[in-house]
Amino acid sequence: MVVKDKLFKLLYSVEKPGRYIGNEINMVEKDPNKVDIRFAFCFPDIYEIGMSHLGLKILYHLLNKREDVYCERAFMPWIDMQEKMQKEGIKLFTLETFTTLDEFDIIGFSLSYEMSYTNVLKMIKLSGIPLESKNRPKGMPIVIAGGPCTYNPEPLWEFIDVFVIGEGEEVILEFVDLFKEYKFSEMSKEEFLLRCANIEGCYVPSFYEVKYNQDGTIKAIFPTTSQVPGKVKKRIIKDMDSVYFPTKMITPLIEVVHDRAVVEVFRGCGRGCRFCQAGVIYRPVRFRSMGKVIEYSKELIESTGCNELSLISLSTSDYPNIETLAKNILQFTEDKKVNISLPSLRLDSTSLELLKQIEKVRKPTLTFAPEAGTQKLRDVINKNIQEEDIYSTVKLAFERGFQNVKLYFMLGLPTETNEDIIGIYEIARNIRQIYSDLGLKKRVRITVSTSFFVPKPHTPFQWEPQDSIDEMKRKMKMLKEKLSKIKDVEYNWHDFYLSKLEAVLSRGDRRLSAVLKNALELGCQFDEWGEFFDFSKWQLAFEKANVDYKFYSDRRRDFDEILPWEMIDTGVSKEFLIKECKLAYEAKPTPSCFESCIGCGVATFKGGICVGKKV
Numbered sequence: 001m002v003v004k005d006k007l008f009k010l011l012y013s014v015e016k017p018g019r020y021i022g023n024e025i026n027m028v029e030k031d032p033n034k035v036d037i038r039f040a041f042c043f044p045d046i047y048e049i050g051m052s053h054l055g056l057k058i059l060y061h062l063l064n065k066r067e068d069v070y071c072e073r074a075f076m077p078w079i080d081m082q083e084k085m086q087k088e089g090i091k092l093f094t095l096e097t098f099t100t101l102d103e104f105d106i107i108g109f110s111l112s113y114e115m116s117y118t119n120v121l122k123m124i125k126l127s128g129i130p131l132e133s134k135n136r137p138k139g140m141p142i143v144i145a146g147g148p149c150t151y152n153p154e155p156l157w158e159f160i161d162v163f164v165i166g167e168g169e170e171v172i173l174e175f176v177d178l179f180k181e182y183k184f185s186e187m188s189k190e191e192f193l194l195r196c197a198n199i200e201g202c203y204v205p206s207f208y209e210v211k212y213n214q215d216g217t218i219k220a221i222f223p224t225t226s227q228v229p230g231k232v233k234k235r236i237i238k239d240m241d242s243v244y245f246p247t248k249m250i251t252p253l254i255e256v257v258h259d260r261a262v263v264e265v266f267r268g269c270g271r272g273c274r275f276c277q278a279g280v281i282y283r284p285v286r287f288r289s290m291g292k293v294i295e296y297s298k299e300l301i302e303s304t305g306c307n308e309l310s311l312i313s314l315s316t317s318d319y320p321n322i323e324t325l326a327k328n329i330l331q332f333t334e335d336k337k338v339n340i341s342l343p344s345l346r347l348d349s350t351s352l353e354l355l356k357q358i359e360k361v362r363k364p365t366l367t368f369a370p371e372a373g374t375q376k377l378r379d380v381i382n383k384n385i386q387e388e389d390i391y392s393t394v395k396l397a398f399e400r401g402f403q404n405v406k407l408y409f410m411l412g413l414p415t416e417t418n419e420d421i422i423g424i425y426e427i428a429r430n431i432r433q434i435y436s437d438l439g440l441k442k443r444v445r446i447t448v449s450t451s452f453f454v455p456k457p458h459t460p461f462q463w464e465p466q467d468s469i470d471e472m473k474r475k476m477k478m479l480k481e482k483l484s485k486i487k488d489v490e491y492n493w494h495d496f497y498l499s500k501l502e503a504v505l506s507r508g509d510r511r512l513s514a515v516l517k518n519a520l521e522l523g524c525q526f527d528e529w530g531e532f533f534d535f536s537k538w539q540l541a542f543e544k545a546n547v548d549y550k551f552y553s554d555r556r557r558d559f560d561e562i563l564p565w566e567m568i569d570t571g572v573s574k575e576f577l578i579k580e581c582k583l584a585y586e587a588k589p590t591p592s593c594f595e596s597c598i599g600c601g602v603a604t605f606k607g608g609i610c611v612g613k614k615v
């Protein structure tokens with residue numbers, strides 16, 4: 001059903017109506033009656049967050065390049081709009097044609113963070129289709145999901161028909177081809193899903209079974225038919241220069257979280273921080289050539305009218321000749337008064353020079369993520385940042401007029417002691433002292449932010465326990481008290497209960513799907529948003545499903561325990577992860593992939609720097 005007329009009457013009475021009207025610059029318009037497949041790309045958060053997501057924009061334009069597909073977008077409506085929609089009987093709709101999602105062939109979710117899981121369920125519910133995959137026969141939309149959370153797909157196994165593991169650019173087109181065959185033939189849903197399970201990078205949970213031991217740990221995970229693989233290998237793009245990239249990118253008309261044109265300079269990260277999931281799942285590092293980055297940057301600035309261009313990656317300083325790249329881009333951005341931003345820059349004197357060049361247009365805040373307060377703990381987590389480098393960079397920056405420093409740390413990392421927490425205080429104190437020693441008059445602002453360690457699947461710390469909530473509180477209080485003694489230092493910390501729930505959902509298994517259903521019934525949604533998150537409702541959801549959440553978050557696993565995500569193959573071997581975990585306990589760092597290959601296993605993909613491919 002097309003709900004445009006009904007919807008437009010509601011727009012006067014909701015906050016930010018621009019979230020619901022589409023019609024942005026470069027939005028794709030097609031006649032839905034002239035395509036074979038209608039694809040609803042869903043982002044399980046509000047418009048402003050979803051439209052800041054590069055993956056959404058790439059896949060949206062990639063799918064729309066095909067004449068036989070119309071890909072439209074849907075976002076989670078804010079609470080006020082949900083209430084109005086319910087009152088008026090309006091189901092969830094897309095922004096391109098205001099068609100309700102139950103009329104689509106495929107509904108595709110992007111899963112970027114675990115705390116959006118209840119929003120995924122809510123969006124399925126608002127679409128008016130059954131929540132569970134088994135209750136959606138042929139003729140109803142097929143629900144798929146991609147993104148980093150699919151590396152442990154199990155908590156959502158009941159709701160999603162097909163998970164796409166890895167980078168979607170190639171696999172999505174193969175999936176759509178197969179879907180077309182399914183739609184216009186007598187093929188059953190069962191057969192379709194079976195064939196999906198044989199596309200590399202597609203995990204169909206209904207073809208896998210899990211058995212449990214008496215103590216609740218997993219006894220076995222196995223395919224229910226010999227016609228599907230025992231392990232699902234992630235898909236990667238080998239060549240960043242030949243992969244599709246949209247330069248006429250859809251650009252919002254209202255302010256969104258990241259209001260800028262974005263070019264990805266490389267994929268993957270070779271640094272090997274032991275807590276970091278992105279560093280494992282996006283391996284290996286694959287650079288985009290400078291020529292392509294410049295070409296895409298120019299075209300994007302022309303086609304979007306954005307006044308900021310962001311060159312992104314997981315660790316932008318690792319791009320070879322980043323200074324030359326920035327200089328080349330500045331040549332055409334300066335005239336147009338376009339700012340360049342370089343998130344994820346490792347700050348040292350070289351990158352400071354780079355920031356100085358960019359600063360001609362805009363003065364950035366100095367941001368460091370040492371993650372841990374002492375060298376010993378930074379060696380445990382393999383974070384190669386030396387305190388002396390922070391201090392020398394900060395001094396140079398203060399001399400150049402920078403006044404804002406942001407420092408990011410994690411509390412609760414494996415082997416952490418009180419001394420490591422005091423180390424955070426000491427870094428902040430030393431930075432403040434450097435400022436005083438320079439005798440500068442203006443006021444400095446130093447912001448210390450701490451998150452709590454969340455052990456993630458596929459990392460060397462996947463077996464580690466998370467701190468209890470009491471322990472998190474103790475550590476936060478201790479640091480807060482220490483930092484309160486330093487002038488001009490502000491301290492922020494992440495919510496204890498949110499960190500706990502994230503740890504539970506990250507390493508959860510199939511038994512959590514019942515918890516998610518309970519949470520939805522109890523009204524949980526927008527859990528990432530502090531004002532809506534209510535841990536007491538979640539506790540009830542766990543109780544009703546007879547699940548002890550601490551089993552997932554607070555427990556150390558043995559290396560030989562079967563983990564819920566073991567059927568997903570990232571290419572990085574279990575032996576490598578165990579070796580890294582043991583090295584962590586010896587506080588021994590491991591070199592980055594740029595120094596030498598340390599044999600993580602990903603070389604089997606034959607891509608990027610593993611095969612010596614430079615820019």
Ligand code: SF4
Pocket residue numbers: 270283284285592593596597598599600601602603609610
């Ligand atoms: S195979 Fe070697 S170079 Fe490639 S990602 Fe692993 S450690 Fe790095």
